[in-house]
Amino acid sequence: MGKKVFKYIILGFLCNLLIYKGLDAQSIQTDTLKVYGNCGMCKARIEKAVIRKGVISAKWNPENQLLIVKYKPKVVSRAEIEQRILQVGHDLENQKAPDEIYEKLHNCCRYRKTGNN
Numbered sequence: 402m403g404k405k406v407f408k409y410i411i412l413g414f415l416c417n418l419l420i421y422k423g424l425d426a427q428s429i430q431t432d433t434l435k436v437y438g439n440c441g442m443c444k445a446r447i448e449k450a451v452i453r454k455g456v457i458s459a460k461w462n463p464e465n466q467l468l469i470v471k472y473k474p475k476v477v478s479r480a481e482i483e484q485r486i487l488q489v490g491h492d493l494e495n496q497k498a499p500d501e502i503y504e505k506l507h508n509c510c511r512y513r514k515t516g517n518n
Contacts, residue, residue, distance in 0.1 A: 429457060429471055432479055435494035436461060436468045436486055437512045443491065446510075450489040451482055 436447055444461050447468060449454060451459040455476030461468040483493055490502040492513075503513065 428473055430474050430479075431469065431471045432481065432482075433468055434468045434470065434486070437466055437492045438482060438510065439512045440509050442507060443512070444509050446492070447486060447487050447491055450485045450491075453485070456482065460476060 412459050419470060437485040438444065441462065442481045444463055446463045450458045451470055455473045459468060472482065483496065485499045486493060487496060488502065489497045490506045
């Protein structure tokens with residue numbers, strides 16, 4: 402096989418790889434969710450609950466209580482992500498975590514008494 406043919410094969414492979422990566426990037430969704438909490442322990446708990454199969458990244462900001470999550474909707478739904486948050490005791494803007502789970506949070510993590518929610 403000549404060098405010229407080999408170059409075209411490599412070039413074709415690289416082009417296909419770039420096209421595939423571009424299509425894969427389109428299947429990633431970014432959402433912002435209001436998630437109530439107070440502290441660094443809340444941040445760790447919320448992010449850990451969300452980071453599972455299908456989630457690329459999750460960053461919760463305790464200052465504005467917003468979670469920015471990047472995920473693959475073909476693998477995990479927004480509703481599943483929201484349920485993960487509720488199941489570790491954190492309320493969302495329009496959904497409340499079960500009281501029995503919330504009551505098990507550390508005292509500094511109990512945001513309901515602070516008037517945030």
